[in-house]
Amino acid sequence: xxxxxxxxxxxxxxxxxxxxxxxxxxxxxxxxxxSTSPRGKIFxxxxxxxxxxxxxxxxxxxxxxxxxxxxFNCTFCGFCREVCHVEIDLLEIWSKVREILxxxxxxxxxxxxxxxxxxxxxxxxxxxxxxxxxxITYTGADVNFKDSAEVVYFVxxxxxxxxxxxxxxxxxxxxxxxxxxxxxxxxxxxxxxHPLALSGAIREARVLALHNVEMIESxxxxxxxxxxxxCYLALKHEYPRLLGKKPRFEVLHSSxxxxxxxxxxxxxxxxxxxxxxxxxxxxxxxxxxxxREPRVVLQSVTDTFIEPxxxxxxxxxxxxxxxxxxxxxxxxxxLTQRRYGMLASTNAxxxxxxxxxxxQALAQTATAIQNGKRxxxxxxxxxxxxxxx
Amino acid sequence: xxxxxxxxxxxxxxxxxECVSVDSLEKLVYAxxxxxxxxxxxxxxNTTPDAIARPRSIEHVAEIIRLAxxxxxxxxxxxxxxxxxxxxxxxxxxxxxxxxxxxxxxNLDEKNxxxxxECGVVWEDIMRFLQETNWELPTYPSSALSSTVGGWAATGxxxxxxxxxxxxVKNVAKxxxxxxxxxxxxxxxxxxxxxxQLFGSEGILCIFADLTLKLIPKSxxxxxxxxxxxxxxxxVMAAQEVxxxxxxxxxxxxxxxxxxxxxxxxxxxxxxxxxxxxxxxVDRQHLTLGSIVNRYRGYLTPEDEARREWEERFYxxxxxxxxxxILGNEFIIPVHKILDIVKYCWHLGNQAHLDVEVEVMFISxxxxxxxxxxxxxxxxxxxxxxxxxxxxxxxxxxxxxxGKPYGYGLWNFPFMERxxxxxxxxxxxxxxxxxxxxxxxxxxxxxxxxxxxxPLPGKLYSTFMDGVWVxxxxx
Numbered sequence: 001x002x003x004x005x006x007x008x009x010x011x012x013x014x015x016x017x018x019x020x021x022x023x024x025x026x027x028x029x030x031x032x033x034x035s036t037s038p039r040g041k042i043f044x045x046x047x048x049x050x051x052x053x054x055x056x057x058x059x060x061x062x063x064x065x066x067x068x069x070x071x072f073n074c075t076f077c078g079f080c081r082e083v084c085h086v087e088i089d090l091l092e093i094w095s096k097v098r099e100i101l102x103x104x105x106x107x108x109x110x111x112x113x114x115x116x117x118x119x120x121x122x123x124x125x126x127x128x129x130x131x132x133x134x135x136i137t138y139t140g141a142d143v144n145f146k147d148s149a150e151v152v153y154f155v156x157x158x159x160x161x162x163x164x165x166x167x168x169x170x171x172x173x174x175x176x177x178x179x180x181x182x183x184x185x186x187x188x189x190x191x192x193x194h195p196l197a198l199s200g201a202i203r204e205a206r207v208l209a210l211h212n213v214e215m216i217e218s219x220x221x222x223x224x225x226x227x228x229x230x231c232y233l234a235l236k237h238e239y240p241r242l243l244g245k246k247p248r249f250e251v252l253h254s255s256x257x258x259x260x261x262x263x264x265x266x267x268x269x270x271x272x273x274x275x276x277x278x279x280x281x282x283x284x285x286x287x288x289x290x291x292r293e294p295r296v297v298l299q300s301v302t303d304t305f306i307e308p309x310x311x312x313x314x315x316x317x318x319x320x321x322x323x324x325x326x327x328x329x330x331x332x333x334x335l336t337q338r339r340y341g342m343l344a345s346t347n348a349x350x351x352x353x354x355x356x357x358x359x360q361a362l363a364q365t366a367t368a369i370q371n372g373k374r375x376x377x378x379x380x381x382x383x384x385x386x387x388x389x
Numbered sequence: 390x391x392x393x394x395x396x397x398x399x400x401x402x403x404x405x406x407e408c409v410s411v412d413s414l415e416k417l418v419y420a421x422x423x424x425x426x427x428x429x430x431x432x433x434x435n436t437t438p439d440a441i442a443r444p445r446s447i448e449h450v451a452e453i454i455r456l457a458x459x460x461x462x463x464x465x466x467x468x469x470x471x472x473x474x475x476x477x478x479x480x481x482x483x484x485x486x487x488x489x490x491x492x493x494x495x496n497l498d499e500k501n502x503x504x505x506x507e508c509g510v511v512w513e514d515i516m517r518f519l520q521e522t523n524w525e526l527p528t529y530p531s532s533a534l535s536s537t538v539g540g541w542a543a544t545g546x547x548x549x550x551x552x553x554x555x556x557x558v559k560n561v562a563k564x565x566x567x568x569x570x571x572x573x574x575x576x577x578x579x580x581x582x583x584x585x586q587l588f589g590s591e592g593i594l595c596i597f598a599d600l601t602l603k604l605i606p607k608s609x610x611x612x613x614x615x616x617x618x619x620x621x622x623x624x625v626m627a628a629q630e631v632x633x634x635x636x637x638x639x640x641x642x643x644x645x646x647x648x649x650x651x652x653x654x655x656x657x658x659x660x661x662x663x664x665x666x667x668x669x670x671v672d673r674q675h676l677t678l679g680s681i682v683n684r685y686r687g688y689l690t691p692e693d694e695a696r697r698e699w700e701e702r703f704y705x706x707x708x709x710x711x712x713x714x715i716l717g718n719e720f721i722i723p724v725h726k727i728l729d730i731v732k733y734c735w736h737l738g739n740q741a742h743l744d745v746e747v748e749v750m751f752i753s754x755x756x757x758x759x760x761x762x763x764x765x766x767x768x769x770x771x772x773x774x775x776x777x778x779x780x781x782x783x784x785x786x787x788x789x790x791x792g793k794p795y796g797y798g799l800w801n802f803p804f805m806e807r808x809x810x811x812x813x814x815x816x817x818x819x820x821x822x823x824x825x826x827x828x829x830x831x832x833x834x835x836x837x838x839x840x841x842x843x844p845l846p847g848k849l850y851s852t853f854m855d856g857v858w859v860x861x862x863x864x
Contacts, residue, residue, distance in 0.1 A: 013768065016706040017423050017536035019469050023511055031492055032443055033415060040418040047417055051768040066414045083534070086710040388744035 003060075004045070004093070009053035011088040015042045021080035024316045027324070029074050031335050035070055038080035038090055040045035044070075053304070055102075064106025072096050072108050073331065076198060076322035079209035082313055089209070095197070102200030110223055110326040112260070114165040115201045123188040125158045131141035132160045132189055142325055143185060145324050151176065151183035152221040152249070154212075154235065156228035157191050158356040164363065165356040171383035172254050176225070178388055179266050186215045189382045192234040193242070198323050202242070209234070209242045217248055221370075227254040230321075238287070251286060254379045255354045259293035264302050269385045275304040275350035276362070276381075279339065279362065280315035281355035294354050294378055295368035302383055306346040316342065332361075336356050345375055354378045396460040400484070401654030403444060403452045411440045411550055415487060419485045423473040424768040425714055427774045433842035434799075434832075435480050438485040445490055447573060447598040449567065453486060454596070455571035457828050465830050466596045468540025471532040473717075475799025476544060476591050480832035481840050484566070486538055486596065494518055494601060502604040503562055508539025508597045515602075524604035528553035531750075536704050539597040544586055545719075545795045549639045549702060551752050552632075552666075558588040560603045561844040566595040569824030573598065586819065594819055595864070603799045608665035612675055614697030618687040624751075625727050631660075632724075632754045634681065635674040635796045641702070642749040644731075659690075660697045695781075698754040705748065708764070714773070717762030718780040718801070722792035724755050730812055733786050734761050739777050740862060745779070758795060759787070775861035781854040782859035798836045805835065 002013065021038035022028050034040040048063065049055055074094060081090040092285040101107050102115075113123065122129040132155075136143045153176060159169045176183045193208035212235075216224055226232050244368040253259075276298055284290045291312045300307050308315045320323065321337025340362050343351045351366070351373050353359050359377045366372030376384075383389045401409050408815050410416075418550035420436040440461075457464045463483025468659050470477050479485065482504050491509040499502070502668045506515060512533035513527070519525055542547070542564065546557030554560060563577040566587060578584055587595050618624035621644060628642055635851035664671040664678075689695075709715050722730055731747050740747035748760040761783050765776045784794060784804055794801040795806035805813045817835050820827075832838030837845040 010713050011768075014710050016709045017421065018532060018706060020703075022469075023513065025438055032487075033410060033441075034418045034487070035412070035415045043418050043421060044414055061534050063414075066412070069683075070414070085704055085706050086706075 002054040003049055003055045004096060004384045008089075008093050008096060009049070011086075012042055012046050012049070012094065013191045014086050015039070015046070015088060015308050016085045017043065017195045020083045024083050024121050025078070026077060026240055026319070026335050026338070027074060027331065028148075029338070030331060031073065034071060041070055042088075042093070042140060042359045045093070048302070051353065055303045058329060060104050061106065062101065064101060065106060067097070067286075068101050070109060070110060071101065072322075073324065074322050075282070075317045075319060075324045075332075075335065077317035078287045079282075079317070081313075082286055085171055094315055098198070098200035099202055100200070100244050103308050107200060108327050109369065111199045111323065112325065114326050115196055115204060118191050118193075118196055118208070119201075119204050123161060124195055125161045127161055129188070129190070133185060135160055135166040135169050138163070138165055141170040141173040143173050143310055145187055146184035146219070149182050149219045150221060151181050151186040151225055152216050152219055152224045153183055153185055153187065154192070154216070154224050154226040154233040156226055156356065158360065159227060160189075162360060164354065165360050165377070167378055167389070168356050168377045169389055170358070171377065172225070172227050172381040173377060174383050174385070174388035175217045175258070175261070175267070178386060179261050184219060185223075186212070186216060186219075191269050192228075192231040194234040194238065195232040195323060197234065197238055197242075206242045207239070209239045213243065223250050223252055223259050225252050225254055227354070227356065227377065229253065229281045229288065230357065232282045233288060238341055253288075253290055253293075255284070255294040255297055255352065256290060258297045259384055262297060267382075267386065269300050271303065272301055274350060275306060275348045276302050276352050277306045277308050277343055277346040278311070278360055279308065279318060279343055279351060279353040280311055281353060281358045282315060282317050282321055284354055288314045294352075294377040297378060297382065298352060301381060306348050309342045318361050320355070333365075336361045336365050345349060349373070350381070351375045352378050352381055353366075390434045390849075394459055396456065396462055397413070399438065399456055401443060403456070404444065404449055408443045408445060408449070409440055419467070419487070420473060420478065422470045422477045426475075426478070427767065427777065428770045429689055429774055434478070435482040436480070437482065437606050438479050438495070439482045439541070441485045441487055443487045443490045443773050447491075447567065450486065450488075450491075450527055450567045450596055450598055451571045453484065453571050454567055454569065454828065455545065457484060458570060458588050458740060458826055461826055461828065462643050463831050464828055466539070466543065466592045468534045468537030468543075469532065470540075471536040471798065472540065472544050472798065473546075474720075474796045474801055476796065476833060478799060480799065480838050481842055483831075489537065491539075491598070492537075494656055495562060497522065497524075499523075500858055501551055502606065503601050503602045504604055506538055507599050507600055508537060508542075511536050512536060512538065514543070519604070519814055522545070523607050525607045526550065527560045527603065527605045528557055531705055538600055542597045542600060543592050543756075544589065546588055547721075547750070547752055547795070551640050552640055552750075556606065556752070559735065561588075562601040564599045564600045567596050569599055569826075571831040579804045581824075582819065589796075590816060591796065591834045593816070593834050594823055594829065596829070609667045610671050611663055611665045612664045612671045613661065613695040614675065614678055614690075615659060615690040615695040616678075616682040616687045617657045617690060618660075618685065620686070621658045621731065622728060623685040623687065624660055627681050628660050628749075628751065629724060630681045630685070631678055632751060634677050635664070638663045639702075640751045641749075644747045659704075661695065663704070681703065705760070708746065708762075712764040712766065714765050714767040715762045716765050716773070716776055716780055718784050719758060719760045719795035720787040720792050721756055721758050721786060721795060723751070724751070724757050725791040727757060727759070727791070730759065730783070730787055730790060730792075734783055737764060737782055741776065743776065743779070759792075766841060775857050778854045778858035778861060781851070782858060799833055799837060802834055802837050805851045806847065826850070
């Protein structure tokens, strides 16, 4: 059974075992054992795989559980790849291993449940997918469904269903309206498939990708906007690979759209007397390279913007990525608390992020402690400043 | 040697279940350091530990060592495992002590510039910590992004800044060490054993628990430089002149392959480094550097490129991307012998059809740390073994030229008798007194042991490697 194709196998052997990745890995920070670190996992792969990258079926099943524990205790934050001495695409290797584990049904129980849920209900919450747009009623947002539009707003599962962050959808909608954008929601949006890709369920992710692309392209939209970095990553980077072709639309994160509006003068945001700090979501900042735009937006709102310890490409994961919350919720909580601590220690009044998962996790931590900071999404901040919410 | 169940039970009782692992995958990933072991070598040693312990305090470390003495179990201390000489690789199983959990900054004496840290602190964390103070580190290793303070004390202790401020041992005020019988002692320059005896003892005499580092006041400016040369000899001569006329913080010279890994460097040979201190002094030295580089037909790169290279200084092994494996060795040689050794490296490379690359880190006006390496493929086991013989030939030549290996560990132990006979005698005698049961890191540095504790004669090893080299040349 081929576990790793040649290019990735060469990378496994090229690993310098320098350990630069360990120092950055937020999971290793808490677990501390070598086998939980990127270096340890690469070494284990090297020792176990044949020189041709193959492993027999029996060994996969035998090693499956211990591999599964290590490879799913990962937030896919990409910091290991960022600091790699020999520039190994570690995220690509982690994905490939998860795919093999999934194909051999040796993934954690929670991952099986999650993928079954998404396959069945087309969202990560096992909700009736028809209720995906209920947030419109709950928030009172002004939304029109159109057959064709210039822009599609792809809301994503977390923002659509999770009460704590549905106001992000309200904020993005009101901003699109305020900018007189010709936009619509999809009539039948499905999960972007990113959680399935992270589970290793690539074939199933492809089904979702196909549906969403068809839905978006049927509107004739030239742009798709999303406030979720996971959806952004899926639409922009994963779909072309899954489908073997580039979809006929441009993908923008809401922070990029805001940057365009503010820079072009389409939106004029009044300054606020407020101290802000910003948490870069891993999938948006380090992995997708959207680092400048959110800062341009925030600096248009305040003159007192404070960077936290570790920011931009070096941002530390808040624990919401890689399905860690499903696999190991207590570890994910530890990561969130660590990151929240760094953000809070800037003494900023408000912590801003650009991801519903990050906002949700950090806000939960903030509410669990005395005098916790306010945590909001960048679109909420702008919508509030514009008096839209 | 199978570690007894009683020992493991007691270990768990003392440390707690969460600090001990006997998981098979865990044991697998602790059975290595930076270097890839040829498969044939793995047959000779039992490199898989019986268990791994992650102590949370000095008391834990001492408890483990006392227990190991009771059961005669080998204890191998491990920090970042960024050394490539097999120092943290077990040879007959035993317990690996993963010390990375002892990573607290204990105290900063702001007035006297002394910083006490636990052994598992990574150098980069100290640098980060000191950013907010008026102090900085005089010297740090080239693997500072992952190596630990205790690990560097146990091994070479030469790195960036050693040219100006001396080796690590000269920049330490005192240490708390756990001796092989479990005693916790404080050692300094005047204690018995003293710092010079314990530093570089490669984990066979003690485990460093915490260290008090001497800091230097923060430099007013730090000005990196880089100069390109088309001729290696000119670069070496220019570097010698730089050492004579200026006082750089660091000066590192690199050839070929190291250059290949950088898209912003065009020449075949370059050196880079940094001046630090007050602005006037630094600028004056930079002017002198410029005229030296001109004289030797090199050219100084723009400041931004120099700064980029300086910021890249911890990424020495980028070249490995093209390997996928590397083989190499590090040794200290007289500066006036650099050209001879490099020519010899290239000669061997020609014979073996390999490009041998060289990095030279100057550590004083007359001594340099040379890192020689070449690309190879560990998956081709026999070929890999024959290529390993080149590193032995280079080391032979370096010793003949008045040099010595940078470390011994498992791979270089046969060279100690020739390179540093007095140090070997002293280490052996101290080992006999301090560790009569041979518990701490057995089978390293002063002599190797195969699995089951069978001694491996250095001469046999040397003869075997010579034979392998002849085989390589013939075939």
